[in-house]
Amino acid sequence: MNRKPLLIDTDPGIDDAIALAIILHSKEYDVRLITSTAGNVGIDKTTKNILKLLKFWNLDIPVAKGCARPLVRPEIDASGVHGDSGMDGYDFEEPDERLLLDVPAAVAIHQKIQESPDKVTMMAIGPLTNIALWLRLYPEDKEKVEEFVIMGGSMGRGNSGVLAEYNCHYDPEAAKILFDSGLPVVMMGLDVGLQALVYPEDSAKIKTFGRTGEMIYGLLQRYRGKGLKQGLKMYDACASAYLLKPELFGYVNAYVDVETSGAPPPRQRSRSAKRAPPSPFPGRMRWTPF
Numbered sequence: 001m002n003r004k005p006l007l008i009d010t011d012p013g014i015d016d017a018i019a020l021a022i023i024l025h026s027k028e029y030d031v032r033l034i035t036s037t038a039g040n041v042g043i044d045k046t047t048k049n050i051l052k053l054l055k056f057w058n059l060d061i062p063v064a065k066g067c068a069r070p071l072v073r074p075e076i077d078a079s080g081v082h083g084d085s086g087m088d089g090y091d092f093e094e095p096d097e098r099l100l101l102d103v104p105a106a107v108a109i110h111q112k113i114q115e116s117p118d119k120v121t122m123m124a125i126g127p128l129t130n131i132a133l134w135l136r137l138y139p140e141d142k143e144k145v146e147e148f149v150i151m152g153g154s155m156g157r158g159n160s161g162v163l164a165e166y167n168c169h170y171d172p173e174a175a176k177i178l179f180d181s182g183l184p185v186v187m188m189g190l191d192v193g194l195q196a197l198v199y200p201e202d203s204a205k206i207k208t209f210g211r212t213g214e215m216i217y218g219l220l221q222r223y224r225g226k227g228l229k230q231g232l233k234m235y236d237a238c239a240s241a242y243l244l245k246p247e248l249f250g251y252v253n254a255y256v257d258v259e260t261s262g263a264p265p266p267r268q269r270s271r272s273a274k275r276a277p278p279s280p281f282p283g284r285m286r287w288t289p290f
């Protein structure tokens with residue numbers, strides 16, 4: 001089978017590590033580059049975490065270090081969710097830096113796209129700062145992108161404030177640049193990840209999957225402050241799952257915009273609503289069909 005060229009931008013991050021465990025070992029994709037972005041933790045830690053994972057799996061994939069902070073706003077951090085290292089819960093060996101390229105992420109993405117005789121697929125599972133810079137520097141690359149899948153955004157509530165999803169909240173200006181770019185973006189939002197939960201019984205089964213299973217089991221015990229009992233959302237892994245089994249998901253074509261001024265979303269025009277049927281669940285939210 002011809003493996004499709006794939007470029008990955010990520011901020012490991014425990015759920016990033018799980019997403020990488022899935023896609024880096026697939027037979028469908030040939031991962032040509034992994035770029036680090038700041039997000040869950042700082043850029044030095046996310047870069048080191050990528051190198052740690054590649055050493056753990058003995059994989060020779062070039063890595064390029066990305067932006068240390070958002071385009072406009074101050075940095076935020078999610079070490080409370082992923083631990084101070086960004087991947088607490090497993091004692092990784094110190095990585096070697098030989099896989100680290102001496103060009104920044106945006107340039108490395110351009111180089112790998114231009115080197116590829118075929119169109120590439122791209123997956124971004126962290127803030128989109130590197131992607132925005134790459135698009136501003138090399139817009140001509142867009143015609144060589146087959147598909148762009150992200151973990152980001154939400155069709156409903158946020159997880160970083162009421163309406164904001166973390167990756168987009170970290171750098172909304174960057175997210176807006178991607179969504180306005182005309183690239184074929186597939187958005188795996190929070191609403192998808194909220195249906196992809198791992199519970200203690202699942203983590204016990206994962207633990208039996210060899211040394212990678214043991215590593216992921218350790219990470220899951222730490223992820224989201226030991227929230228395993230409530231079910232851990234596998235946000236980033238949904239992007240990997242889409243690439244390997246798109247049939248697992250339903251899709252809607254939608255116009256996506258990103259609010260960057262902090263104003264509340266425009267009010268929906270009120271429409272004549274039919275009277276809601278009597279709720280079968282007294283006391284629960286009632287719905288009004290339009």
Ligand code: RIB
Nearest residue numbers: 013015125151166167235
């Ligand atoms: O909102 C979830 C996203 O934020 C995931 O990519 C997670 O790794 C964090 O970066």
Ligand code: CA
Nearest residue numbers: 013016125126
């Ligand atoms: Ca991530």
